[in-house]
Amino acid sequence: MEKDFIIENFTPPPHPKNIQLNGRTVRLEPLDALKHAEDLFQSNSFDREGMNWKYLPYGPFEKIEDYANWLQEKAKSDDPSFFAIIRLSDHKAVGIASFLRINPTDGSIEVGHINYSPLLQKTREGTEAMYLMMKWVFESGYRRYEWKCNALNAKSRYAAQRLGFSYEGVFRQMAINKGKNRNTAWFAAIDKEWNALKESYEIYLSDDNFDIEQKPKRSLSDLTKPILYKLDNKEFG
Numbered sequence: 458m459e460k461d462f463i464i465e466n467f468t469p470p471p472h473p474k475n476i477q478l479n480g481r482t483v484r485l486e487p488l489d490a491l492k493h494a495e496d497l498f499q500s501n502s503f504d505r506e507g508m509n510w511k512y513l514p515y516g517p518f519e520k521i522e523d524y525a526n527w528l529q530e531k532a533k534s535d536d537p538s539f540f541a542i543i544r545l546s547d548h549k550a551v552g553i554a555s556f557l558r559i560n561p562t563d564g565s566i567e568v569g570h571i572n573y574s575p576l577l578q579k580t581r582e583g584t585e586a587m588y589l590m591m592k593w594v595f596e597s598g599y600r601r602y603e604w605k606c607n608a609l610n611a612k613s614r615y616a617a618q619r620l621g622f623s624y625e626g627v628f629r630q631m632a633i634n635k636g637k638n639r640n641t642a643w644f645a646a647i648d649k650e651w652n653a654l655k656e657s658y659e660i661y662l663s664d665d666n667f668d669i670e671q672k673p674k675r676s677l678s679d680l681t682k683p684i685l686y687k688l689d690n691k692e693f694g
Contacts, residue, residue, distance in 0.1 A: 470598035500574035564600035
């Protein structure tokens with residue numbers, strides 16, 4: 458019914474520029490080229506074939522000076538608003554991520570420009586970084602949290618759903634990246650799903666869920682799968 462779509466007493470949430478997110482294994486702090494460029498460049502050097510950059514519209518960077526200049530420009534931006542992901546075990550910057558398409562008026566925000574070095578990929582720290590960003594989004598009052606990626610990027614599509622973003626479809630010929638067509642797959646989580654998603658993350662990230670070799674006993678994808686929205690075109694017709 459139409460009355461079910463009425464929004465009352467909505468207060469636009471804050472902008473994320475210059476916030477810091479603190480976790481147990483990672484800290485997300487505003488990107489600073491002078492502070493983070495060397496660590497990030499070194500961390501990215503473990504990606505010897507440059508696969509991290511395949512679906513990004515920029516990079517790879519062969520020289521640290523070029524990468525530092527790129528980071529410096531991105532650090533100035535309010536949208537996207539970039540973070541360096543700091544691994545607390547050694548206080549090393551091992552990846553970046555950002556909030557973008559920031560729309561407090563409608564309560565919508567996106568996560569993107571995610572570039573995890575091999576030191577952060579498939580780690581508990583990497584998952585906690587995404588949890589901290591999602592937690593801030595919904596606890597700050599945003600209604601919708603988006604994830605978009607190249608439709609050919611199977612790893613990103615899997616990661617989105619593992620992290621609790623529901624598939625919403627593909628926008629065809631949305632962009633041209635590095636001389637190639639990009640169809641964009643859309644995913645999102647909404648505020649009504651947050652409590653269940655938060656519980657899933659807390660179960661997954663708990664010490665009890667990891668064995669002596671730091672392998673999870675329960676996968677996050679198994680925990681979030683029941684929460685994912687099942688797209689039904691009838692709802693939109």
